[in-house]
Amino acid sequence: MSTYKYQIVQLGYQSKYLFDFEQEFTKTLNDLGLPSDSFVFIDQSDFYSEFKKNQPCFGIYYGDIDGGSRHLNEVQILMDSGVPMLPIFSYSFSNEIPSLLENQNGLEFEFNQIQKIVNLSLESFGKLRNTRKVFISYRRSESTSVAIQLFEALERNNFDCFLDTHSIRQGEPFQEELWHRMTDSDVLVLLNTKGFLERKWCKEEIAEAGLKKIGIVQLIWPDNKIAATDEVCFPFQLSSDDFRSQIYNDEVTSRLTDPTVDRIAKEVESLRARNLASRRDSLITEFLIAAKNVGRKMEVQPEQFISESLPSNRRRIFIPSVGIPQSLDCQQTEEIKKEISQYEIDTLHLIYDDLRIREKWINHLDWLNGQLEVKTIKKQEFEKWLKQN
DSSP states (O other): OOSSOEEEEEEESOTTTHHHHHHHHHHHHHHHTOOGGGEEEEEGGGHHHHOOTTSOEEEEEEOOTTOOOOOHHHHHHHHHTTOOEEEEESSOHHHHSOGGGTTSOOEEOOTTOHHHHHHHHHHHTTSSOSOOEEEEEOOHHHHHHHHHHHHHHHHHTTOEEEOHHHHSOTTSOHHHHHHHHHHTOSEEEEEEOTTGGGSHHHHHHHHHHHHHTOEEEEEEOTTOOOOOOSSSEEEEEOOGGGBGGGOOSOTTTOOBOHHHHHHHHHHHHHHHHHHHHHHHHHHHHHHHHHHHHTTOOOEEOTTSOEEEEETTTEEEEEEEOOSSOOOOOHHHHHHHHHHTTTSEEEEEEEEEOOTTOOHHHHHHHHHHHTTSSSEEEEGGGHHHHHHHO
16 A cells, blocks of 8 residues: 555535546546555545645635535645645636635536546646647648637647647748657547548558557548557547538538537547557556666566666666656656655656657757756667666
8 A cells, every 4th residue: 555645635516526536537547557546535524634735735626606615724725735726617717716716727617527637637746747739630621620620629628739730830840840749749630531541641640650659539521431540549430410510521611510529629638648558658668678688677666667676775767758758857756756765766767769859859858868867768779778877
């Protein structure tokens, strides 16, 4: 039983969502391969006996549509302790959320938002990366209007979307930047219109997603069929009823209905966690193979990092980093140290796949290696590094 706990505190008008949240949270932990005994759920009934100020915490406050304010003393304790708070409201933030939380950025509870709340909780603990990146692949002559519609909708859902017409600045090398951005994406949303696979770049983007093990939400147009892929893929068959006025083959006027867009956003949110786990596991496997090839013994810990035993009860720690490492911050380092306090840490390393990452970013990461405590190791250099260190 883990003694180091990540605390999720749920306060406010909670009876409507409490069970659904905890059930979805536990399911996502299983998808990510994380130990459930590292997390504890706390509500008002056991707050004073269970809440620990010295352990990481994420607070959720469910607003009351009737305007009532509950558990304000507990909220104040959390805020005084520096706990991030997420206010959840149904219709009106100002009417449902107490003034104590008025400066917090709230989330309007819409259709099937439980997974999003779960993911935000895990992001706050560093268990799910807080970059939320989606790559939209489409054929301009067939689905530009829908691609832009999805771009705008996913941006509203706090995703950082890549759409070639909106996301590449003038003066940047187009194809190099495109592969770089796909490498750092969590999900590929593929607009599989009739004739889509006739486009050379579409085929290459699907192949690239397979190479990088990026999950795909494949939107299949009413007059088309699913494209065969080997990677994590969620097929989403569209009918004419999913389009406004049932118009689906006009690049300018075709638009999805609002409920259909909501369903797609939910699938992107759900696939994101599963795909990140798959990519992380693949990276761990590659590193373990490289270690075995050079005669080094490694252990995968329940928290999904790798450790190597050294003399005097010291360990080297290797943390898989999915996508492009963005921030080698002290917070992640300190949290890892607390989780594995039973032995001394010798060195900390982030392992990552450098394939298709732009050279200027690789150079930046190499420079950071000389400045920060956490060092990076490229996938293509696993064996070379292990032989030399």
